[in-house]
Amino acid sequence: MSAAPFRHVAVIGLGLLGGSVLRAVQQYLPDSVTTGYDADAGVRARAREIALAGTVADSASEAVTGADLVVLCVPVGAMGAAAKAMASGLSPQTLVTDVGSSKASVMAQLGEALPGHPVIPSHPVAGTEQSGPDAGFATLFRNRWCIVTPPEDADAAQVAALNAFWEALGARVETMDPEHHDRVLAVTSHLPHLIAYTIVGTASDLEEVTQSEVIKYSAGGFRDFTRIAASDPTMWRDVFLSNREAVLEMLQRFTEDLTELQKAIRKRDGDALFDHFARTRAIRRGIIEMGQDDARPDFGRSDHNGSG
Ligand SMILES: NC(=O)C1=CN([C@@H]2O[C@H](COP(=O)(O)OP(=O)(O)OC[C@H]3O[C@@H](n4cnc5c(N)ncnc54)[C@H](O)[C@@H]3O)[C@@H](O)[C@H]2O)C=CC1
Ligand SMILES: O=C(O)C(=O)Cc1ccc(O)cc1
Numbered sequence: 001m002s003a004a005p006f007r008h009v010a011v012i013g014l015g016l017l018g019g020s021v022l023r024a025v026q027q028y029l030p031d032s033v034t035t036g037y038d039a040d041a042g043v044r045a046r047a048r049e050i051a052l053a054g055t056v057a058d059s060a061s062e063a064v065t066g067a068d069l070v071v072l073c074v075p076v077g078a079m080g081a082a083a084k085a086m087a088s089g090l091s092p093q094t095l096v097t098d099v100g101s102s103k104a105s106v107m108a109q110l111g112e113a114l115p116g117h118p119v120i121p122s123h124p125v126a127g128t129e130q131s132g133p134d135a136g137f138a139t140l141f142r143n144r145w146c147i148v149t150p151p152e153d154a155d156a157a158q159v160a161a162l163n164a165f166w167e168a169l170g171a172r173v174e175t176m177d178p179e180h181h182d183r184v185l186a187v188t189s190h191l192p193h194l195i196a197y198t199i200v201g202t203a204s205d206l207e208e209v210t211q212s213e214v215i216k217y218s219a220g221g222f223r224d225f226t227r228i229a230a231s232d233p234t235m236w237r238d239v240f241l242s243n244r245e246a247v248l249e250m251l252q253r254f255t256e257d258l259t260e261l262q263k264a265i266r267k268r269d270g271d272a273l274f275d276h277f278a279r280t281r282a283i284r285r286g287i288i289e290m291g292q293d294d295a296r297p298d299f300g301r302s303d304h305n306g307s308g
Helices: 015-029 041-049 058-065 077-090 104-113 156-168 178-205 211-216 222-229 231-241 242-266 271-291
Strands: 008-012 033-035 071-072 095-098 123-125 145-148 172-175
Touching: 008 015, 008 058, 033 058, 041 242, 058 077, 071 077, 071 156, 077 104, 077 231, 095 104, 095 156, 104 178, 104 231, 123 156, 145 156, 156 172, 178 211, 178 222, 178 231, 178 242, 231 242, 242 271
Parallel strands: 008 033, 008 071, 071 095, 145 172
Antiparallel strands: 123 145
């Protein structure tokens, strides 16, 4: 990337994603000016202490004044309110994007909050179970997909500039329509989180298994679920409420498949169980071959030139 695609980047919401965007801009696009705002005064104070942005403003409209790109990094249920709060500071050509985990609802909220204003939503499919201003890091987006969902009438030059922005931060960009995004993410991200939230609750509710046994024997698969189930409650409440239809559809299919496996166990049908597990093992191996396994020690360090 020779020139920064945006001269001034403003971030609203200074948690894991907002902090990571700001750190990545500071590292990979050092010529860009950064400003930020968070509705929580404690988060703003912490963001100033750790210099998350060049300037942390005391209002959303002040933070976006003069910005070429605004990145909304708030929970998906707060996107409309965050957009309305900053609207008076936007210039007509400021491009607005977001990082929300669901897209149709965010597009509708932003369309209503900023009528006629250029908005091109994004979803960097990159994160952790952590939240807050200390949780972000500059390399979060490296070798990760970022799904951009431009409206049909989006300006091609603005789409190209936004793609270049995410690529400068290390991401690989894919374009999708928001409904397709929401169905894909319902099965690859939202349903797995729901399953983790369920299983961790189920294990801790069992009367005959003590908490210390759950902790002691958590290496048996349970530990991976507890990491996911530690994810931010506000963020995930909003994801499920905003992507309700797609999640319910995928949950229905999952329940049917689970019932099939339940039936195989009850009928002692070893062949059915073996065939199913062999198929899923091949899927996992395919994911590794595609270079999408972040458990590999060299993941994310091969094809991006940024330091860190
Ligand atoms: N956590 C993850 O792994 C990922 C999260 N996302 C999406 O990123 C967005 C942010 O998530 P995180 O950074 O993880 O959450 P976070 O909880 O770390 O940060 C969110 C911040 O937004 C602030 N906020 C809430 N309402 C606001 C408003 N109206 N105006 C200004 N600030 C407001 C909160 O005070 C908080 O500091 C969500 O939409 C989420 O779906 C996307 C990819 C990964
Ligand atoms: O921590 C994990 O395993 C995640 O799955 C992080 C994550 C959470 C939400 C997203 O929309 C994208 C990525």
